[in-house]
Amino acid sequence: PINIEFGQEAQTAAAQKLKIGLYFAIWWALNVVFNIYNKKVLNAFPFPWLTSTLSLAAGSLMMLVSWVTKIAEAPKTDFAFWKALFPVAVAHTIGHVAATVSMSKVAVSFTHIIKSGEPAFSVLVSRLLGETFPLPVYLSLLPIIGGCGLAAITELNFNLTGFMGAMISNLAFVFRNIFSKKGMKGNSAGGMNYYACLSMMSLFILTPFAIAMEGPQVWALGWQNAVSQIGPNFIWWVVAQSVFYHLYNQVSYMSLNEISPLTFSIGNTMKRISVIVSSIIIFQIPIQPVNALGAAIAILGTFLYSQKIAELKMDLLQDICSSFKRW
Ligand code: 3PG
Secondary structure (H helix, E strand, O other), X not given: OHHHHHHHHHHHHHHHHHHHHHHHHHHHHHHHHHHHHHXXXXXXXXXXXXHHHHHHHHHHHHHHXXXXXXXXXXXXXXXXXXXXXXXXXXXXXXXXXXXXXXXXXXXXXXXXXXXOOHHHHHHHHHHHOOOOOOHHHHHHHHHHHHHHHHHHHOOOOXXXXXXXXXXXXXXXXXXXXXXXXXXXXXXXXXXXXHHHHHHHHHHHHHHHHHHHHOOHHHHHHHHHHXXXXXXXXXXXXXXXXXXXXXXXXXXXXXXXXXXXXXXXXHHHHHHHHHHHHHHHHHOOOOOOHHHHHHHHHHHHHHHHHHHHHHHHHHHHHHHHHHHHHHO
């Protein structure tokens, strides 16, 4: 019977690994499609506040329809749930709009190179919240910061708003991930419905700001311009960027629900490699060797950092195990 139990456990663990692997592959593929259509739209229609709002609106609508038609079961929420969701939604809104503004100003690859520095921000925020790490963790941040810095100063199309947008997005998403993981722990909503509620609340927060920052008049003019440039198919580009934004985030939240924030951030960095490479090929972005070197150092730095954090967790685990043994 013990062997059977072990066999079953191994099977469950393998099935779980397969499921996470599948989530990751779908997440990255959907993200690449989103990034391509988002940039195509922004090139012809440079209104990032509206495109960010449309992404949230598409997700909210899709989820409302799924609930009404019972394709997905609607979550049971109360006031406390929405109250706890509010800071997550604020961070999600800021991180989303800042990244989109960044991508409207610079190459998609550049935004994602800077966004690969997200782990450095997570250490900074944890430090501010009072958590300290051993020296090797801080040292492992140096290649991330150095690599991002090198990529930034050698970027052919450098733009300060583009750079700052990606930096602000990093900071906001660190808070979003910390609050989300905490928020998801205590409720039964599940990753998919949790992200659906997050989209709805973010849409509510972002809409008045989008109107104030850009507004219907410039949108109407910009739309006419884009349609005359691209043709009537332009609307499908907007639909694609909006729908794929929701889908990739939904899948990423479904995986965040099952894994630690650390595994999530490693998955997210690997995702950026596929986005950087595919956008360089599709948009034929000119890059200098030193610029590519900076990106490679930054991404390698993220792996080193993840390794350090993972070791730290292992040490902690070993400490706990040996105290148990002593006890
Ligand atoms: C956004 O618009 O929210 C960004 O493109 C998201 O970036 P990320 O999900 O790749 O961090």
